[in-house]
Amino acid sequence: MEAKKLVPLEEYLHTDYSPDCDYVDGEIVERNVGEFDHANLQTEIALYLRSRYRKNGFVVVVEQRVQVSPTRFRVPDVCVTAAEFVEQIFRHPPFLVIEILSPEDRASVLQKRVADYLGFGVATSG
Numbered sequence: 001m002e003a004k005k006l007v008p009l010e011e012y013l014h015t016d017y018s019p020d021c022d023y024v025d026g027e028i029v030e031r032n033v034g035e036f037d038h039a040n041l042q043t044e045i046a047l048y049l050r051s052r053y054r055k056n057g058f059v060v061v062v063e064q065r066v067q068v069s070p071t072r073f074r075v076p077d078v079c080v081t082a083a084e085f086v087e088q089i090f091r092h093p094p095f096l097v098i099e100i101l102s103p104e105d106r107a108s109v110l111q112k113r114v115a116d117y118l119g120f121g122v123a124t125s126g
Contacts, residue, residue: 023073032102042077066090068120093121
């Protein structure tokens with residue numbers, strides 16, 4: 001088994017990953033993105049939510065870094081947050097977090113992501 005390379009938090013915050021990656025306790029964790037079905041669904045969901053929530057003071061964004069703990073950053077597919085909590089990196093729990101599953105995603109990995117969101121105070125995730 002290969003040893004995991006740990007990356008300092010400041011390096012993660014000042015590095016552009018394409019696509020963006022999660023940061024979990026010093027480890028860079030790739031996300032499943034980049035295929036048409038995933039991208040298309042992400043776009044449709046974001047457009048649908050934006051058209052309904054914008055007038056109520058909410059902001060809908062895709063692939064936004066969310067700091068769920070001091071050593072963990074997640075990058076959900078879609079986030080909905082109150083306009084007053086918009087930051088370059090969300091450090092307040094969004095109202096809604098959406099993760100779009102890819103065929104390669106595993107339940108155990110998704111459970112860890114959801115646990116991070118719920119532990120951070122996101123009321124709705126999945």
